[in-house]
Amino acid sequence: MIRIENLCYSAGGQLILSGVNAEIEPGRVTALVGPNGAGKSTLLSLIGGLTEAGSGTVEVCGRRIEAWHRAELSLTLTTLRQQTHIVPRLTVRELVAFGRYPHSRGHLNEMDDVHIAQAMEDMELAPLADRQLDTLSGGQRQRALIAMCLAQTTQIMLLDEPLNNLDLNFSRRVMEVVRDRSRAGRAIVTVLHDLTIAARTADQIIALKNGRVMASGPPSTVITPEILSDLYDADVEVYQVGGKPVVLPI
Amino acid sequence: MPLRLLFVGLAAYVFSAFLFLTLDVRADWGFILAFRGPKLVALTVVAVAVAVSTLVFQTITANRILTPAILGFDALYVLIQTVLVLFIGGAGRSGLHGLPLFTLEAGLMVVLALLLFHALLRRSHDLNRLVLTGIVLGILLRSISSLISRLIDPSEYAFVMANSYAGFNNVDLDLLWIACGVTATLVLVIWFRSRQLDVVALGADTSRVLGVEHRLEARRLMTAVSLLVAVSTALVGPIVFFGLLVCAITYLLAGTWRHAILLPLSALFGASLLITCQTLFERVLNLQSNVLVVIDGAGGLIFLYLLYLGSRR
Numbered sequence: 321m322i323r324i325e326n327l328c329y330s331a332g333g334q335l336i337l338s339g340v341n342a343e344i345e346p347g348r349v350t351a352l353v354g355p356n357g358a359g360k361s362t363l364l365s366l367i368g369g370l371t372e373a374g375s376g377t378v379e380v381c382g383r384r385i386e387a388w389h390r391a392e393l394s395l396t397l398t399t400l401r402q403q404t405h406i407v408p409r410l411t412v413r414e415l416v417a418f419g420r421y422p423h424s425r426g427h428l429n430e431m432d433d434v435h436i437a438q439a440m441e442d443m444e445l446a447p448l449a450d451r452q453l454d455t456l457s458g459g460q461r462q463r464a465l466i467a468m469c470l471a472q473t474t475q476i477m478l479l480d481e482p483l484n485n486l487d488l489n490f491s492r493r494v495m496e497v498v499r500d501r502s503r504a505g506r507a508i509v510t511v512l513h514d515l516t517i518a519a520r521t522a523d524q525i526i527a528l529k530n531g532r533v534m535a536s537g538p539p540s541t542v543i544t545p546e547i548l549s550d551l552y553d554a555d556v557e558v559y560q561v562g563g564k565p566v567v568l569p570i
Numbered sequence: 571m572p573l574r575l576l577f578v579g580l581a582a583y584v585f586s587a588f589l590f591l592t593l594d595v596r597a598d599w600g601f602i603l604a605f606r607g608p609k610l611v612a613l614t615v616v617a618v619a620v621a622v623s624t625l626v627f628q629t630i631t632a633n634r635i636l637t638p639a640i641l642g643f644d645a646l647y648v649l650i651q652t653v654l655v656l657f658i659g660g661a662g663r664s665g666l667h668g669l670p671l672f673t674l675e676a677g678l679m680v681v682l683a684l685l686l687f688h689a690l691l692r693r694s695h696d697l698n699r700l701v702l703t704g705i706v707l708g709i710l711l712r713s714i715s716s717l718i719s720r721l722i723d724p725s726e727y728a729f730v731m732a733n734s735y736a737g738f739n740n741v742d743l744d745l746l747w748i749a750c751g752v753t754a755t756l757v758l759v760i761w762f763r764s765r766q767l768d769v770v771a772l773g774a775d776t777s778r779v780l781g782v783e784h785r786l787e788a789r790r791l792m793t794a795v796s797l798l799v800a801v802s803t804a805l806v807g808p809i810v811f812f813g814l815l816v817c818a819i820t821y822l823l824a825g826t827w828r829h830a831i832l833l834p835l836s837a838l839f840g841a842s843l844l845i846t847c848q849t850l851f852e853r854v855l856n857l858q859s860n861v862l863v864v865i866d867g868a869g870g871l872i873f874l875y876l877l878y879l880g881s882r883r
Binding site: 369390394 | 632723772782783825827
């Protein structure tokens with residue numbers, strides 16, 4: 321579904337990504353992990369066509385990302401950005417409804433209403449539906465932004481730190497929804513800092529360091545004390561609790 | 571609620587236009603329409619052009635304390651007047667009227683704006699850089715005007731001053747209908763893109779995620795904005811803060827972010843405000859001074875107030 325070949329990107333004379341190769345398949349959750357400044361958000365931005373690559377290729381559904389018309393791409397791929405400009409007087413429902421814009425061009429029909437309602441239910445936003453965005457907490461706003469991406473009902477979802485500002489309960493909720501969407505055949509690529517959540521949710525993990533892929537594969541092969549200690553330049557231990565991995569710094 | 575506001579705006583416009591046409595009438599209707607009618611149309615055209623262009627500019631730049639005038643249109647207009655007086659003299663400048671001058675002034679302003687947009691937005695999409703460059707360009711043009719003015723005879727310079735302020739008393743009728751047609755067409759084109767504008771308001775990245783090519787859309791809209799400002803400036807002269815005042819009132823009253831409502835509402839509020847102030851000035855206070863100088867002053871105070879509010883948040 322997504323093929324990345326020898327992708328390089330520089331900004332301000334500094335190499336951000338170098339020779340990145342990856343394949344992302346439908347029906348799977350791929351987690352991008354790594355220390356701050358490793359190039360995770362840049363990689364997501366390049367996959368989503370929001371930034372132009374220096375060299376190398378990104379193919380989405382067999383077509384190079386530059387060849388996609390923006391309107392057409394928005395029916396196939398959505399991106400949740402880390403920082404999003406907020407229009408103050410927009411209500412939660414209105415923001416989520418924007419997720420249907422690629423389909424409706426602003427003229428919502430009954431099917432659009434169904435998808436909007438589903439996305440709001442998934443993020444438990446019904447009680448906040450008529451609240452304006454500038455009156456919400458950071459976590460509530462994050463849920464509204466995720467719901468907008470969900471309402472877009474695309475085959476590919478790129479989520480940059482979706483758990484930002486979310487409490488324990490909603491972090492779990494978001495990852496459940498992400499898993500459900502992947503089971504329905506969608507390709508999900510998400511940047512995660514919580515390695516325990518990454519290990520439990522992702523089917524594939526790509527570990528980036530200094531703009532290069534340091535390790536990639538199923539969680540069992542990447543979430544190991546050796547790789548993680550090397551990745552973060554810190555001592556890390558991986559415990560098994562109830563048969564599931566828990567990652568802790570020592 | 572927003573629809574009701576549109577009716578209120580429409581009623582305010584009709585009422586202000588009615589007052590402007592009928593207050594203190596001492597002649598028959600034929601004379602009134604011939605004398606006051608074109609002035610009413612000029613007030614409406616300028617108010618609509620300035621209000622809509624400011625609203626769109628604020629949406630594109632995601633900044634509610636900016637006006638397109640900040641890009642240096644007023645400074646270029648004053649420079650054109652100064653250069654004309656330098657080369658053909660004050661009397662020659664006063665003799666210049668009609669389509670050629672209008673086309674020259676509007677054309678130069680549009681060319682300046684397009685050069686600015688295409689030079690700065692071709693590769694990067696840094697609107698802040700565009701705005702800052704516009705400010706610097708405005709300062710440069712004002713400095714050039716100031717330098718040239720030293721070469722002009724002081725009595726001739728009075729012609730520059732006379733043409734450097736916006737006024738509705740000597741609007742050319744032929745140009746008025748051209749400006750009216752251009753403004754109406756552009757406002758309609760922008761209104762039909764209201765939904766894209768709603769998406770553009772979400773910012774560059776979100777717009778692109780939702781399928782709107784923000785850079786292309788911003789360039790199209792900026793071109794329409796520069797045309798509107800150029801036409802309005804060439805018709806009556808430079809207006810700096812009026813748009814800011816109108817948009818601040820519109821946002822305050824509208825309670826919506828939908829451009830399908832905001833655009834007509836700002837146009838109606840702007841026209842009502844300008845016509846009411848002109849009526850008060852001319853008919854009630856019997857003042858001959860230029861109403862736009864006072865309104866621009868009030869807009870400037872609003873600008874400072876918005877800055878103050880922004881700094882407190």
